[in-house]
Amino acid sequence: MRTIKCDVVVVGAGPAGSMTAKWAALGGADVVMIEKRPEIGSPIRCGEGISRSWLDRVGIKVDPKWVARTVKGAKIVSPSGNHFVMIDESKAGNEVGFVVDRVFFDKALARDAAEAGAKIMLKTAATSLIYEDGRIAGVKAVSHGEPVEIRASCVVGADGFESQVGRWAGIDTSLKPTDIITCYQYRLTNIDYDPDYTEFLLGSVAPGGYAWIFPKDDNTANVGLGVLLTRLKKPGEVKEYLDRWIARDPRLKNGQPLEAVSGAVSVCAPLDSVAIDNLLLVGDAARMINPITGGGIANSCYAGMFAGKVLAKAVKANDFSMKVLQEYEDDWRAKMENGLWRDWMAKEKLITLSDDTLEMLVEAVSKVDLEKITVHTLLAAVKETYPELVKEFEDLI
Amino acid sequence: MKVSAERCHHCGACVGSCPQNAIFMNDFILEFGEACNNCRRCIKVCPVAAISEED
Ligand SMILES: Cc1cc2nc3c(=O)[nH]c(=O)nc-3n(C[C@H](O)[C@H](O)[C@H](O)COP(=O)(O)OP(=O)(O)OC[C@H]3O[C@@H](n4cnc5c(N)ncnc54)[C@H](O)[C@@H]3O)c2cc1C
Ligand code: SF4
Ligand code: SF4
Numbered sequence: 001m002r003t004i005k006c007d008v009v010v011v012g013a014g015p016a017g018s019m020t021a022k023w024a025a026l027g028g029a030d031v032v033m034i035e036k037r038p039e040i041g042s043p044i045r046c047g048e049g050i051s052r053s054w055l056d057r058v059g060i061k062v063d064p065k066w067v068a069r070t071v072k073g074a075k076i077v078s079p080s081g082n083h084f085v086m087i088d089e090s091k092a093g094n095e096v097g098f099v100v101d102r103v104f105f106d107k108a109l110a111r112d113a114a115e116a117g118a119k120i121m122l123k124t125a126a127t128s129l130i131y132e133d134g135r136i137a138g139v140k141a142v143s144h145g146e147p148v149e150i151r152a153s154c155v156v157g158a159d160g161f162e163s164q165v166g167r168w169a170g171i172d173t174s175l176k177p178t179d180i181i182t183c184y185q186y187r188l189t190n191i192d193y194d195p196d197y198t199e200f201l202l203g204s205v206a207p208g209g210y211a212w213i214f215p216k217d218d219n220t221a222n223v224g225l226g227v228l229l230t231r232l233k234k235p236g237e238v239k240e241y242l243d244r245w246i247a248r249d250p251r252l253k254n255g256q257p258l259e260a261v262s263g264a265v266s267v268c269a270p271l272d273s274v275a276i277d278n279l280l281l282v283g284d285a286a287r288m289i290n291p292i293t294g295g296g297i298a299n300s301c302y303a304g305m306f307a308g309k310v311l312a313k314a315v316k317a318n319d320f321s322m323k324v325l326q327e328y329e330d331d332w333r334a335k336m337e338n339g340l341w342r343d344w345m346a347k348e349k350l351i352t353l354s355d356d357t358l359e360m361l362v363e364a365v366s367k368v369d370l371e372k373i374t375v376h377t378l379l380a381a382v383k384e385t386y387p388e389l390v391k392e393f394e395d396l397i
Numbered sequence: 398m399k400v401s402a403e404r405c406h407h408c409g410a411c412v413g414s415c416p417q418n419a420i421f422m423n424d425f426i427l428e429f430g431e432a433c434n435n436c437r438r439c440i441k442v443c444p445v446a447a448i449s450e451e452d
Binding site: 036037038043045123125127142160161162163164167168174175177180182183184229232235236238239260261262263264266 | 440
């Protein structure tokens, strides 16, 4: 059997994997990144909405090639459609967003990793971990149909929502039914809408989740929705919710699909552990998605950068035990753990609210003059108007 | 459990949701392993109703 040797094997070439590979390779690690699909970034499984502010901080240069649309802001719309909270440029500072093209975005990040020295193998699926003297020592994989062993001092699970690497290693990444949102989306063209704003529609249009319109061009958008698993009554109901909404909404009803995307996101509290000796998890594999927005690209990139930098230190110290890897746990937790907890608790509350309460809430918040709008300031506004809704986690706001 | 290749989008929603980690998916193949305890969660999760119980 073919054997490949390296310092770090990264499983999965999404944003989390490519960022880890890049930062580890920049620091001198010998990195192999494997991806089971034949093309990085395709087919997409994403609404492609991001805010702009964090890109600099993780060393990603904005490239017009992957920016599909720059939006002026976001609208959070009440169940009836009659009230909305408008988050525009002046209110959101540099948080105003892009709708990206993941097919190009993911490739750009993988290219950065390659430029830093990482090797990439496509059509290569990890199938199990290799153990040596009781220690994790790489992955077994199937590459273009042939078995291969990739021996490494550290395995990085960057294998997305479907992640198995963590569970193979005994890290409990399993999700409760109330922490899973299942989604369906079309890239819908021939629609008549406001292409300058991303839109988030709350309420029974998408029980326990929300429906979204993320602009791609003047008459094309990613139109999708996510429903909480526990609110589904029969197989395939998510797609039915989406088709029903589109048929009902005058802006969308003449739309025609260019692409259909199915998928799921985790909306759970942060995990207790995402790193053990010789293995760590990044991005969706580590359940780092924001439980309120369902967005995971930014956290995946942050985690990848933190992991990559720590792995570079591990290579220099020739020590991939928790003695060195603990710094990764510390870094990602310092950046996002409190926010994830707060937003998970807010989500636990939000999913219990009826359309009437959501209507009131959006109306009330729309009247508050906020200087800057983020999930945090929105929750603070809720705390002002409906303190009982946030009682259980007010100290996190 | 069985999957309909005609319906499946290979999105991995079922894989990540399976409490038993019993589903394996490479680029095109989706397989159910012995660890499956017929909890039916994957049937519910699948956005496009591609999974059903073996008859
Ligand atoms: C419908 C939908 C809409 C979304 N919308 C947004 C949004 O608008 N904004 C946002 O920020 N986030 C959004 N997200 C979440 C976002 O897509 C993820 O957070 C992001 O892709 C996570 O990046 P990642 O690198 O962790 O994982 P992924 O991008 O999922 O990459 C994982 C990679 O690992 C590969 N892989 C898996 N198993 C193996 C294996 N055994 N061997 C080899 N390779 C393997 C996969 O093929 C995949 O390429 C959305 C998700 C969904 C499902
Ligand atoms: S029925 Fe349950 S255990 Fe079996 S594959 Fe589906 S989710 Fe996993
Ligand atoms: S959730 Fe459904 S569409 Fe997605 S991979 Fe599983 S069977 Fe296929």
